[in-house]
Amino acid sequence: MRPSRRAPDELRAVSLERGVVKYAEGSCLVKFGDTHVLVTATLEERLPPWLKGQGRGWVTAEYGMLPRATLERTRREASSGKQSGRTVEIQRLIGRSLRTALDLEALGERQITVDCDVLQADGGTRTASITGAWVALADCISWMKARNMIKTNVLRDHVAAISCGIYNGAPVLDLDYAEDSSAETDANFVMTGDGRIIEVQGTAEKTPFSQDEFLALMALAQKGVARLVDLQKMAVG
Amino acid sequence: MRPSRRAPDELRAVSLERGVVKYAEGSCLVKFGDTHVLVTATLEERLPPWLKGQGRGWVTAEYGMLPRATLERTRREASSGKQSGRTVEIQRLIGRSLRTALDLEALGERQITVDCDVLQADGGTRTASITGAWVALADCISWMKARNMIKTNVLRDHVAAISCGIYNGAPVLDLDYAEDSSAETDANFVMTGDGRIIEVQGTAEKTPFSQDEFLALMALAQKGVARLVDLQKMAVG
């Protein structure tokens, strides 16, 4: 039995609210249960120096948590003067995942910066961030289309992400913090709308896992992502 | 005529929503029009080293802005590796203001950290932060009372803050960004529920101002703070 009494393949309540911030070209408040992330997409007519003059654009991501998004207060990274290893890992993952789904040539020599700020954390902040970031990105692309800044299709496919894990010996979908902190194994899957894999990260928290266990997690993730992609379609539809 | 068509002594729509974050001992989402700040109060049974063993507690504040809280994206301070001078100034102001309203001996050897994170900025983020921080702090104190951690009254009085300025030659209350960026003079007042001053900061943005102008601003602030204190009473009541 899961602490939340969910079925093994059951997502938490997911919501994807668009247009939540006044200034950004795209934004989304994404909730996976009690995990709440505010995502904005900022379009800028500039590029990192190493990319200039190559005829393509760039998407990058930054991630942060409000200090009291967590059970105990976490030190503010702006005040400690550096981003933690965990933060760096997550924002690199978000950026890579989104870039794979985009036609950077079609974007033109522009940069989109996706900011994912966790207002409240209850497990799965990186998967919620990616799922919501796709919505903010889609809105930013629509904003550009409405201004005739781009012509061809820039977004190749949906991108969504979900965690799975082995909890009490059984594979379960979309771990909340109670499950995450005691799971034997934990994996994050980033996938496209057509079910292919963009990124997979599996970690044995306590004991190594078998290939079969891994395949069971992958099957769950496939289901979960399909559901998230449906929700994204409804949100931007 | 003000850009927002408000009367000279008219506040923006103010809302003070409590309990917006699951984990914090106190929290408040404060809105002054389009300025939105999420405030949390965190109680910890520890003190800064220089304060240990003196029989009193401490209140400190941190302030941050989400990168796209502003019209153009601001660089994330966690990524640039330092807090800007403006951030440091504001969080010191918030901390000082709250401490003046608290009986630190009655608090006991504990620290309350108030985090003010600006989700959207349209002028007056520091005054909104202080006004909302008082509500989060009051909730944190109630949380402690409910657990018999404190007995006597810790909160001596209300604390609220408002900006005033000379815009197009006339004194006006509660500047939004459109006014703030072109005001001749701009002042922030932090006051108690009984109308006394905790902190006043007046700055001639363009031309120095006379004592009479300053007194006109102070009179407006008095009105504005009285209204904010009423709203605080309704919120915590």
Add this chain to the structure above:
Amino acid sequence: MRPSRRAPDELRAVSLERGVVKYAEGSCLVKFGDTHVLVTATLEERLPPWLKGQGRGWVTAEYGMLPRATLERTRREASSGKQSGRTVEIQRLIGRSLRTALDLEALGERQITVDCDVLQADGGTRTASITGAWVALADCISWMKARNMIKTNVLRDHVAAISCGIYNGAPVLDLDYAEDSSAETDANFVMTGDGRIIEVQGTAEKTPFSQDEFLALMALAQKGVARLVDLQKMAVG
């Protein structure tokens, strides 16, 4: 009775010594009693990037304290790797105050950097810095005039600053450290030669103060600044 036996409206012995450093375009060793600040003004034919090509110049300030300027040694900021919040606040105040008194268009596309380094601190280092900085700035402007670099008048008016506070229940002018550390309330006024206000910062150190108390402080400041402006006139005359 004040610890220094001064009358309530009596300044400490003030001296403004010009030309104390060999290389700088302007310099002043300012003393407010035992508070000694070495101020230099450096002229450079360059501008911060965000100001280029706008036809106007810039004045900025930096502030520092020698480690043993204080009763107990303070850690050297160059060695700790960052400027304290207090330092940042003070240097921003000095810069803003001086800019208000200058015609930045008339200055041309140049930058003047004012460095205020406290050799010995006995309260009032920021007000002494501003008062001395005006003298260094005036000398720097004279240096430019002597070289025909500017034609019209760049300095619009004098700028001087003084602290006031409520000490033992009575308003007093120009607090030294003994008073400052136990004052109930403490305010800094930056004013022009014609008595208008550039910046005012009042802080209730212990108990909030009334409007009347604040007006009493402002009246004292008016007197003190008038006296400082006289001394500036004698210094540069």
Add this chain to the structure above:
Amino acid sequence: MRPSRRAPDELRAVSLERGVVKYAEGSCLVKFGDTHVLVTATLEERLPPWLKGQGRGWVTAEYGMLPRATLERTRREASSGKQSGRTVEIQRLIGRSLRTALDLEALGERQITVDCDVLQADGGTRTASITGAWVALADCISWMKARNMIKTNVLRDHVAAISCGIYNGAPVLDLDYAEDSSAETDANFVMTGDGRIIEVQGTAEKTPFSQDEFLALMALAQKGVARLVDLQKMAVG
């Protein structure tokens, strides 16, 4: 055809040389072809503060590259003042992987720090690091056993790692830099001696990949790791 003319399931020449550094409790110079990593294991009778008094030990890892380990010189991280996101990601991966293979209770309240320094990089530095780190760790454990510092078996199993990728449409094992920089997909597998998975990271560099492609990579990795474990046995045997 692979640039190195290797068969799709062929590792590069691998060597694991022990005892290469005079002072360390364990060390290994690991070579995967032209990728050379110097690994040391340092035993210290101290723990990170958050782990004290819990009756178990800790293994942590740090990773670095000499500036000219690469085709073009990379800026020295000690001189730029921070570790790159890539470095942080890799050293966290190495630490997690090694901890899974260790009985931290049996280790006692001690810390082993594994330093992986890349002398020359030709792809696969993280997998070479993990594979060599296990050897250095095993030697460190032997060193402790020889001094009766531990009794029961601390090392539960082997840990080795290998990369796989889809290069020119075909799955290949152990990518060198020429392959890595143009592979469509790229995955790193960390596995135990009995073929279970400790960590898997798959990334679609250009186009998302299917589950079948991923399974083909996993099968290759299984073969590669089995071979590496044989080499580890010969090295420490």
Add this chain to the structure above:
Amino acid sequence: MRPSRRAPDELRAVSLERGVVKYAEGSCLVKFGDTHVLVTATLEERLPPWLKGQGRGWVTAEYGMLPRATLERTRREASSGKQSGRTVEIQRLIGRSLRTALDLEALGERQITVDCDVLQADGGTRTASITGAWVALADCISWMKARNMIKTNVLRDHVAAISCGIYNGAPVLDLDYAEDSSAETDANFVMTGDGRIIEVQGTAEKTPFSQDEFLALMALAQKGVARLVDLQKMAVG
């Protein structure tokens, strides 16, 4: 002919003014011509962690330059966030030099921090700093003796320092900036009152130098230091 018309073995005008700062246990304003350094010695009843409980004290030094001590303004190290390599080198030299002259056991478990802050720089700031630091240190030791904190003699001997160089082919003593910036060779000698060497640093700025040239510099230094030691005796006498 030297730019200053001094004889080859002639020092600049040297002055050693004691007691120039109100709070420090020892202080000295040292001038070597237009090079002015303010030195303070701070006594603290604490030690660096690695020295605790060994029954001896410590002397350490810090060095800084005011931004406009130089012909062109130098960036403030507190604001750039790090001390330059040059600063670090100099402060380590000062600390080492002073420690050699002190009986650290006799000092007891205390630390003296010597701060050398250059108010104006015209060559030779490190040698002036060391020469003045000895005076400040001597005063700090006297301060301790007057309070019966130490009994035996702590200061074993004088320490003074001077630069020499080959300028226009001839060896000269005590280089000013005009000479220093075009000297072929440049050496700094730190010596005791009895003419022995504590530290010597010789650098070929342009062309390597012979042993004979080096011996000529050493002979000059011997003369110069003897004169400085006389001046120290007069200062503290």
Add this chain to the structure above:
Amino acid sequence: MRPSRRAPDELRAVSLERGVVKYAEGSCLVKFGDTHVLVTATLEERLPPWLKGQGRGWVTAEYGMLPRATLERTRREASSGKQSGRTVEIQRLIGRSLRTALDLEALGERQITVDCDVLQADGGTRTASITGAWVALADCISWMKARNMIKTNVLRDHVAAISCGIYNGAPVLDLDYAEDSSAETDANFVMTGDGRIIEVQGTAEKTPFSQDEFLALMALAQKGVARLVDLQKMAVG
């Protein structure tokens, strides 16, 4: 008797192995007994900003130690976020020493960066670094000649370095760690192939030394450097 049983004027076994790194334009693994340093020379067609357009090139050096190059593990500088004072001092010394031996005009507007990374440290890492760096630099120059990038002779002379010290009252050459840590006096000499001095640094570790003692050390160094220059000739010959 020296701990290593060497004669007073006997170097440790020295080896200079070239071409040890695949990518660098020049490289050398230098060993002075158990002190092992990997040196690379990197040629880049760019210059530090302050040197552009002056028709000459630049040589700079960076120095680092692997964390476990030493008896006890040293904290990784990349992770602590700054280079230690010792590191900065050493890399400045290496850079200065090499520049003196080079005709920077003949080099053209290019920069050579020499990286010295200590794999194992047993005293004398800076002298080994300089001696090996000359070899790597010579190879880099040959690489350029082979590509007709330079015509005239860029390397004016050899540069090699050795330490000497007074150990148990007697002058000895090439101190290892056992001697270095208990020597009374310690000096490093950087010299050219024709016996002239580029840099000399002598430090009284415990008691000041006389001129005669210093001359004895210089004579030893002369012998040692002559031997090192012979070995450099054999290495590059």
